[in-house]
Amino acid sequence: xxxxxxxxxxxxxxxxxxxxxxxxxxxxxxxxxxxxxTALLGMAIIFSFTGSLGGWLPNEILALVGVYVMIGGxxxxxxxxxxxxxxxxxxDGTFDFMLxxxxxxxxMASINRFGIxxxxxxxxxxxxxxxxxxxxxxxxxxxxALEFVAMLLTGxxxxxxxxxxxxxxxxxxxxxxxxxxxxxxxxxxxxxxxSLYPAWLRYGLTFVIPVAFATxxxxxxxxxxxxxxTLLVAFGLAVILAxxxxxxxxxxxxxxxxxxx
Amino acid sequence: MKSLLQLYLQQFKTTFATMFxxxxxxxxxxxxxxxxxxxxxxxxxxxxxxxxxxxGTYTTGAFAAYFIILMLVNQFTYTWVMFDYEYRIREGxxxxxxxxxxxxxxxxxxxxxxxKTITLPILTVIAIGLAFAFxxxxxxxxxxxxxxxxxxxxxxxxxxxxxxxxxxxxxxxxRVSAINQIYFFLLLFLSGQIAPLSLLPRAVQIAAxxxxxxxxxxxxxxxxxxxxxxxxxxxxxxxxxxxxxxxxFLVRVVWRLGVKAYAAVGQ
Amino acid sequence: xxxxxxxxxxxxSPPAKxxxxxxxxxxxxxxxxYTVNEQEAGAKAxxxxxxxxxxxxxxxxxxxxxxxxxxxxxxxxxPNGAGxxxxxxxxxxxxxxxxGNATVMGHVPWKREKTFLRQxxxxxxxxNQLVWDIAPIHSFELNRVIYRxxxxxxxxxxxxxxxxxxxxxxxxxxxxxxxxxxxxKCEIAAALLHRPQVVFLDEPTIGLDVTMQRRIRSFIAExxxxxxxxxxxxxxxxxDVAALCRRVVVxxxxxxxxxxxLALLLQKFTSHKTISIQLGxxxxxxxxxxxxxxxxxxxxxxxxxxxxxxxxxxxLLADLPVVDLLVEDPPIEEVIDRAFTxxxx
Numbered sequence: 001x002x003x004x005x006x007x008x009x010x011x012x013x014x015x016x017x018x019x020x021x022x023x024x025x026x027x028x029x030x031x032x033x034x035x036x037x038t039a040l041l042g043m044a045i046i047f048s049f050t051g052s053l054g055g056w057l058p059n060e061i062l063a064l065v066g067v068y069v070m071i072g073g074x075x076x077x078x079x080x081x082x083x084x085x086x087x088x089x090x091x092d093g094t095f096d097f098m099l100x101x102x103x104x105x106x107x108m109a110s111i112n113r114f115g116i117x118x119x120x121x122x123x124x125x126x127x128x129x130x131x132x133x134x135x136x137x138x139x140x141x142x143x144x145a146l147e148f149v150a151m152l153l154t155g156x157x158x159x160x161x162x163x164x165x166x167x168x169x170x171x172x173x174x175x176x177x178x179x180x181x182x183x184x185x186x187x188x189x190x191x192x193x194x195s196l197y198p199a200w201l202r203y204g205l206t207f208v209i210p211v212a213f214a215t216x217x218x219x220x221x222x223x224x225x226x227x228x229x230t231l232l233v234a235f236g237l238a239v240i241l242a243x244x245x246x247x248x249x250x251x252x253x254x255x256x257x258x259x260x261x
Numbered sequence: 262m263k264s265l266l267q268l269y270l271q272q273f274k275t276t277f278a279t280m281f282x283x284x285x286x287x288x289x290x291x292x293x294x295x296x297x298x299x300x301x302x303x304x305x306x307x308x309x310x311x312x313x314x315x316x317g318t319y320t321t322g323a324f325a326a327y328f329i330i331l332m333l334v335n336q337f338t339y340t341w342v343m344f345d346y347e348y349r350i351r352e353g354x355x356x357x358x359x360x361x362x363x364x365x366x367x368x369x370x371x372x373x374x375x376x377k378t379i380t381l382p383i384l385t386v387i388a389i390g391l392a393f394a395f396x397x398x399x400x401x402x403x404x405x406x407x408x409x410x411x412x413x414x415x416x417x418x419x420x421x422x423x424x425x426x427x428x429x430x431x432x433x434x435x436r437v438s439a440i441n442q443i444y445f446f447l448l449l450f451l452s453g454q455i456a457p458l459s460l461l462p463r464a465v466q467i468a469a470x471x472x473x474x475x476x477x478x479x480x481x482x483x484x485x486x487x488x489x490x491x492x493x494x495x496x497x498x499x500x501x502x503x504x505x506x507x508x509x510f511l512v513r514v515v516w517r518l519g520v521k522a523y524a525a526v527g528q
Numbered sequence: 529x530x531x532x533x534x535x536x537x538x539x540x541s542p543p544a545k546x547x548x549x550x551x552x553x554x555x556x557x558x559x560x561x562y563t564v565n566e567q568e569a570g571a572k573a574x575x576x577x578x579x580x581x582x583x584x585x586x587x588x589x590x591x592x593x594x595x596x597x598x599x600x601x602x603x604x605x606x607p608n609g610a611g612x613x614x615x616x617x618x619x620x621x622x623x624x625x626x627x628g629n630a631t632v633m634g635h636v637p638w639k640r641e642k643t644f645l646r647q648x649x650x651x652x653x654x655x656n657q658l659v660w661d662i663a664p665i666h667s668f669e670l671n672r673v674i675y676r677x678x679x680x681x682x683x684x685x686x687x688x689x690x691x692x693x694x695x696x697x698x699x700x701x702x703x704x705x706x707x708x709x710x711x712x713k714c715e716i717a718a719a720l721l722h723r724p725q726v727v728f729l730d731e732p733t734i735g736l737d738v739t740m741q742r743r744i745r746s747f748i749a750e751x752x753x754x755x756x757x758x759x760x761x762x763x764x765x766x767x768d769v770a771a772l773c774r775r776v777v778v779x780x781x782x783x784x785x786x787x788x789x790l791a792l793l794l795q796k797f798t799s800h801k802t803i804s805i806q807l808g809x810x811x812x813x814x815x816x817x818x819x820x821x822x823x824x825x826x827x828x829x830x831x832x833x834x835x836x837x838x839x840x841x842x843x844l845l846a847d848l849p850v851v852d853l854l855v856e857d858p859p860i861e862e863v864i865d866r867a868f869t870x871x872x873x
Contacts, residue, residue, distance in 0.1 A: 027439050049312065050311055177283075178286040181286075184293075186293075188297055191300075192300060192303075196304065198303070198394070267673045271670050275659055275662065275667075279659065291722055350647060356617075359656075360649070362643075362674065486662065
């Protein structure tokens with residue numbers, strides 16, 4: 001599949017650029033550990049005063065933090081860099097180069113940048129998740145595990161579509177440089193179960209900036225909190241958003257090609 | 262002195278014009294500024310409610326008040342120069358600053374003040390809204406409320422000078438993001454942003470009071486909340502003054518060293 | 529200048545005593561050596577580098593001595609990396625020298641005294657001091673306050689600069705919306721608002737189109753004429769130097785190669801002349817006469833040693849059906865290149 005070959009090439013290019021300096025690895029490792037430490041320390045303080053948080057056990061929160069770090073890492077590894085690059089290239093005109101290449105522009109835009117060092121965060125998050133699962137005593141049934149993976153994937157599709165829609169705005173509004181930071185700002189709230197928040201914030205984090213689908217929903221699946229309705233809504237949302245964002249992208253492309261004479 | 266005042270006024274205009282250009286980013290950024298203390302507010306309220314309505318000396322209503330005031334105090338005292346400085350050096354803006362017959366700290370101070378003149382009123386309105394939404398309980402002691410003003414101003418001066426000094430690290434290394442992260446890690450835990458200081462282990466409390474972090478955010482917040490005795494408040498103001506003096510000294514020394522390092526190499 | 533009250537003290541013209549005081553820029557044995565960390569490729573070298581840094585010394589400027597009188601426009605010539613920018617940065621106080629000394633208007637530049645900074649300016653081609661997101665007029669106002677320019681003087685100089693540089697509509701557009709040339713014009717204006725006595729220009733026309741280059745060149749000449757500022761300008765565009773500078777200082781590998789009139793430089797390093805002759809067509813082989821550089825529609829361009837010019841011209845006229853013949857100096861670029869290559873440190 002030429003898609004995978006493309007991805008491999010872009011990945012390698014990004015990798016070579018960064019790994020030139022070994023010290024970069026240690027600095028990034030340090031920063032990732034510090035970030036994780038911040039989250040864990042915060043958790044420790046909270047749980048020194050209580051045995052459960054809104055019905056969530058410490059090890060369940062631990063799993064949530066693990067997913068939070070891992071998904072955050074994945075977003076900053078693949079989705080965000082590509083979209084940032086897209087917005088920038090639309091602004092300075094280098095997007096034209098992407099359009100003249102024989103591959104699908106959306107694909108190219110999505111995969112041509114990688115945040116290489118986020119692999120560290122992905123690994124750390126995953127490790128933390130495993131530790132949390134072990135400590136939870138392996139009460140995870142096969143179905144829960146399956147739902148967990150399914151929710152991760154739907155979450156990924158939803159977030160990708162969200163980012164793509166924001167980035168597509170760049171075709172009309174030239175000055176959207178920092179728009180992707182809205183997700184970063186809101187993502188902080190994903191470190192704790194979204195069910196803790198008042199209704200208005202919960203809805204905002206689910207349907208406006210889909211942070212909930214990145215972290216809470218998958219872990220809810222894992223800890224048997226997920227009901228069928230949420231599952232279906234997630235699937236439905238993923239499908240709708242994927243289609244809508246792709247359509248919006250096509251419109252954006254037309255607009256761009258029309259105006260850049 | 263008069264020309265310095267004129268400089269500040271002129272910088273205010275420049276900052277305002279620039280902020281207007283970036284108003285969308287500003288809105289997004291403010292959402293983030295509200296969200297972080299809000300999340301802790303909710304988490305601690307949950308813990309407090311599950312514990313019979315209070316943790317330590319903080320009731321659920323007090324937690325709400327704490328984090329809302331913290332949000333405003335944080336907004337009043339925060340700076341962003343340390344994120345900018347490496348870019349300034351790299352792009353040559355620092356050279357231009359060195360060519361001017363004024364110390365570059367002035368434009369940063371003016372820029373900082375102007376930015377907050379716009380954002381603070383908006384955040385105050387949001388704070389009031391949140392206070393109602395989360396049933397914040399505030400018992401203000403008149404004396405402490407009065408002492409809150411110098412406490413807040415000293416906190417701002419201290420934090421600005423410290424963080425401006427931190428920004429100078431860019432003279433010696435490009436790894437500023439790592440250094441900044443360490444600083445913000447310490448600030449987060451020791452200034453009372455994660456939890457009121459009195460809820461943290463004794464050792465941490467002592468460390469926080471010896472180091473300057475608590476005095477930049479936690480102290481003024483607790484002043485307004487009435488969590489300190491009047492004597493304690495006066496002593497605290499004294500500690501702030503000492504720290505500000507230290508910070509002034511640091512700024513001068515580090516700046517001079519930084520310029521020397523810069524002028525030895527150029528860029 | 530027209531329209532000024534003759535009774536009012538002229539705050540804008542350089543104090544007369546300055547003109548009589550001697551050189552405004554004095555450089556003696558100025559040297560700057562950079563210590564650079566070596567970077568090698570490969571895993572082993574990278575690990576080794578963590579423990580032991582290999583340093584090399586790179587001399588950027590070596591023992592430069594020259595002076596400038598008030599009101600002079602001096603061209604500072606040299607290929608890339610010759611040390612021009614380094615010298616300018618030392619003279620404006622941005623860099624400490626390794627050895628030697630310099631004074632500008634009696635001040636030691638790297639002391640960065642406020643009184644010194646108020647009287648100089650440095651313009652760096654392709655680097656902006658203007659605030660990016662807003663209109664240039666805001667940055668101008670900022671400079672007005674920083675340099676304590678009296679409001680009347682500010683308005684007057686702004687008007688003059690706006691006229692000379694045709695800034696009118698540009699002043700209110702955000703800097704990032706301006707073209708490179710427009711931005712450069714505004715940069716130059718911003719740098720001159722405080723009427724500095726000494727103006728350092730580092731590649732002011734780089735990256736600009738020919739028309740804009742010409743406009744900025746004529747502006748600098750006009751500015752120098754009106755305000756008597758001393759100008760030290762680096763460039764690797766010969767046209768800049770030829771148009772503006774009677775005197776040039778040539779620097780190469782950090783060493784001063786030449787300091788004197790441009791005409792003298794051309795004379796000293798011109799060992800060849802160019803002969804263009806017009807024949808019927810490009811059939812003949814003229815290599816016996818000199819180095820054939822090109823031929824187009826019968827017009828040959830030959831390069832001959834200066835001493836031989838008369839003799840070869842005679843032979844050409846005698847041997848060939850010459851329609852037209854022209855003897856020229858080689859292009860200035862070639863002369864300078866020759867100067868660089870002939871230098872043996």
